[in-house]
Amino acid sequence: MLRHKTLHGGFIGGGVGLMLLALFYLGDRLFRLPFLPFNFFDWLARALPGELVTLGIDSIVDAILFLNLGSSTSATAKLIEQIIALTIFVLLWVVIGWLIALVSQQTRFSAHQAGLTAALLLFGAIAIILNVETVQQPLALAWQFILLVAGGWAISWGLAAAREAETAVSNRRNFLNRFGGVVLGVTVGAAGIGWLFGRQPADTGAEEAVDTSGDGMAMADVATDPEELQGRLEPAPGTRPEITPDGEFYRIDINTRPPVIERADWELQVDGLFDNPRNLTLADLMAFPAVTQPLTLSCISNRIGGDLISAADWTGVRLGLLLEDLGLQPEAQELTIEAEDGFYESVSMPDMMDPRTLLVYAMNGETLPQRHGFPLRIYIPNRYGMKQPKWITRIEAIEGEGPGYWVERGWSEEARPKVISIIDNVAVDQRLDNGRIPIGGIAWAGDRGIQRVEVQVDDGEWQAAQLRLPPLSTLTWVQWRYDWPAASGEHTFRVRATDGEGTLQIGEESDVRPDGATGYHAVTETIA
Incomplete structure (x- = not known):
């Protein structure tokens, strides 16, 4: 009972x-x-x-x-x-x-x-x-x-x-x-x-147009001159675009829903080892000379061939320039960053002073979307996304090493991107006039660039693919293409890449934890 x-x-x-x-x-x-x-x-x-x-x-x-x-x-x-x-x-x-x-x-x-x-x-x-x-x-x-x-x-x-x-x-x-x-x-x-x-979403200031052509705004040195992008190799059908649409940019964070921050209520709190510390509004940050960098960002938990990797034009102020204006003291060794959602990370001195490191407030010509960190996030070159907080509310210059949210939970302390390559599509229904089948995808190695991509069909020899060069910047993925002399039957296609320093992609398969996945991406298709 x-x-x-x-x-x-x-x-x-x-x-x-x-x-x-x-x-x-x-x-x-x-x-x-x-x-x-x-x-x-x-x-x-x-x-x-x-x-x-x-x-x-x-x-x-x-x-x-x-x-x-x-x-x-x-x-x-x-x-x-x-x-x-x-x-x-x-x-x-x-x-x-x-x-x-x-x-x-x-x-x-x-x-x-x-x-x-x-x-x-x-x-x-x-x-x-x-x-x-x-x-x-x-x-x-x-x-x-x-x-x-x-x-x-x-x-x-x-x-x-x-x-x-x-x-x-x-x-x-x-x-x-x-x-x-x-x-x-x-x-x-x-x-x-x-x-x-229900109420309409609050008018927070997110996703508003930003003038990226006026005084003080320029493409970063890492970006390729637009004239050099003319007449490049045509990507294979089905290859992802060089810039990911905002709605398709991957989102990984520690929230079921992204924090909602209104521009009028937000200030960046500045503490620690500075001679001239002061809180900064978004308007204050936008008053600094700004740069736009085309760049690729990947999650450390992305599987081989996964879609947790995206590219965008990000606009912001160089972190080193801002820290200099705030009077960063010689004793400072790291910068701790805190976010609205409780996330935190630390930035080393070399990363702080790297001219490519940005405090980002705009994405693809508009202020950041709420889901991608409005009003402020950081970009650090050659690091996975786990080291790059969004919805930033506070920075503090400190002596010694600061904490990291995912580092404390067993993930990589360095979070350096591995060399990766992905097959986006084997265009079996779009044969060329010569009977070949175009195969295409992307390759990326952080800020180290890509010098070679190779494709293997079944257990055959590795064949060099064509690279769509130059890329949008030294920080973005490279599109590649291989026109395969087709043969009927079921075939397995693999891809591997070599970075700009001559390091070949690791073929041995390993899990994403703690340093990111390794292995070659492979797809199987049946050819009529």
């Missing part, structure tokens, strides 16, 4: 969790109040051991690749993360309902007392771990308090009603119908109102 009643508690708790999910969504959409399911999941991802988080990420990516889900690994992974966050929130309330039922059966606490106590304890825990800063936001704190207490009361009401309905089968059926109707009505109603009447 006890087990039966506690199962009732879990069932009722799950229904209450669904209603709260919809009500938190309603508050988020109408009034931009905290959406607790995502906030809790983000906290959980930061609090759990790094190896466990990495295992979870790897499992998600493995599932995406195995089931061939979505056209973008990063976008699909974020969607799965959000689904997991919602599921965890509902399951949490299943457990709370079960505990309330157990306590009310095993102790002198009534269901109402147990429900209220559980809600208050949950609110206290959430207020401590998630809302340290929301003491300044009493409305957000009050909203969470009201909904959590209402959730505890709803479970206790459901348990009391369930006990009254135990006398007859018809009563139990009526209770289930009533409770199910309430859950369905509240969930669909609140979610529907939020979806239909």
